[in-house]
Amino acid sequence: MFCNMEGKLIIFSAPSGAGKTTIVKHLLSKFPDKLAFSISASTRQPRTNEVDGKDYYFISKEAFLHKIAHKEFVEFEEVYSGTFYGTLRSEIDRIWASGKIVIFDIDVIGGLHLKKKFGKQALAIFVQPPSLDILIHRLRSRGTDSEDKLKERIAKADKELKFSSEFDIILENDNLEDACIQAEKLVESFYTNNLVVNE
Numbered sequence: 001m002f003c004n005m006e007g008k009l010i011i012f013s014a015p016s017g018a019g020k021t022t023i024v025k026h027l028l029s030k031f032p033d034k035l036a037f038s039i040s041a042s043t044r045q046p047r048t049n050e051v052d053g054k055d056y057y058f059i060s061k062e063a064f065l066h067k068i069a070h071k072e073f074v075e076f077e078e079v080y081s082g083t084f085y086g087t088l089r090s091e092i093d094r095i096w097a098s099g100k101i102v103i104f105d106i107d108v109i110g111g112l113h114l115k116k117k118f119g120k121q122a123l124a125i126f127v128q129p130p131s132l133d134i135l136i137h138r139l140r141s142r143g144t145d146s147e148d149k150l151k152e153r154i155a156k157a158d159k160e161l162k163f164s165s166e167f168d169i170i171l172e173n174d175n176l177e178d179a180c181i182q183a184e185k186l187v188e189s190f191y192t193n194n195l196v197v198n199e
């Protein structure tokens with residue numbers, strides 16, 4: 001499928017619990033005419049309040065493998081054992097065709113893949129929690145994961161925190177309001193070409 005290479009992308013990556021979904025949702029409500037969310041495909045079960053076709057395209061593993069075979073993903077990963085997530089090329093095309101910037105909530109390795117693929121078209125932001133302990137506390141308080149799933153997320157988080165320096169920007173998420181204001185400034189600067197990023 002045709003992929004217009006002129007558009008822009010803003011990537012939010014971080015370990016689970018750092019606050020990227022919260023910040024991305026804030027930005028989408030603040031800039032509805034500028035940004036649109038890349039809805040990933042995922043094989044995980046929807047959480048309460050998550051909507052198919054809004055938060056994710058929740059699909060079976062068979063359907064996911066079919067999409068891999070048909071080269072429908074720009075990137076995909078088995079983020080947690082047995083659970084796949086992927087960015088659909090059709091999402092990027094759809095959003096660029098509407099004249100908006102694509103915004104992503106994606107894991108750290110996936111974020112770095114997108115940055116490598118799109119170079120300076122992409123602003124890659126790493127959301128940094130104040131500490132691993134606080135991140136664990138946020139994950140537990142969110143109350144969406146079983147103890148086993150929490151352990152897997154925490155083990156992965158510890159590794160992912162080491163990749164922060166590979167991103168264009170590190171955004172501290174200690175006080176949520178401050179982080180959202182900072183994120184708004186980054187979006188506006190990137191949108192108006194006042195923030196030049198590396199290849």
Ligand SMILES: Nc1nc2c(ncn2[C@@H]2O[C@H](COP(=O)(O)OP(=O)(O)O)[C@@H](O)[C@H]2O)c(=O)[nH]1
Pocket residue numbers: 014015016017021040041044075076077079085086087088105106107108109110111153
């Ligand atoms: N590589 C990749 N990761 C994704 C994609 N969509 C979501 N993720 C990431 O997969 C991880 C798990 O997401 P989720 O199950 O929603 O859990 P949460 O991060 O704990 O809220 C998170 O780091 C997401 O950002 C995608 O399309 N590709």
Ligand SMILES: Nc1ncnc2c1ncn2[C@@H]1O[C@H](COP(=O)(O)OP(=O)(O)O)[C@@H](O)[C@H]1O
Pocket residue numbers: 014015016017018019020021022023138139141142173174175176177179
């Ligand atoms: N700065 C913050 N201070 C306290 N709690 C936060 C902050 N940012 C996010 N949270 C909360 O932490 C939990 C994890 O945030 P979430 O956005 O789901 O993270 P992620 O998408 O990175 O996994 C959520 O319950 C969210 O409301």
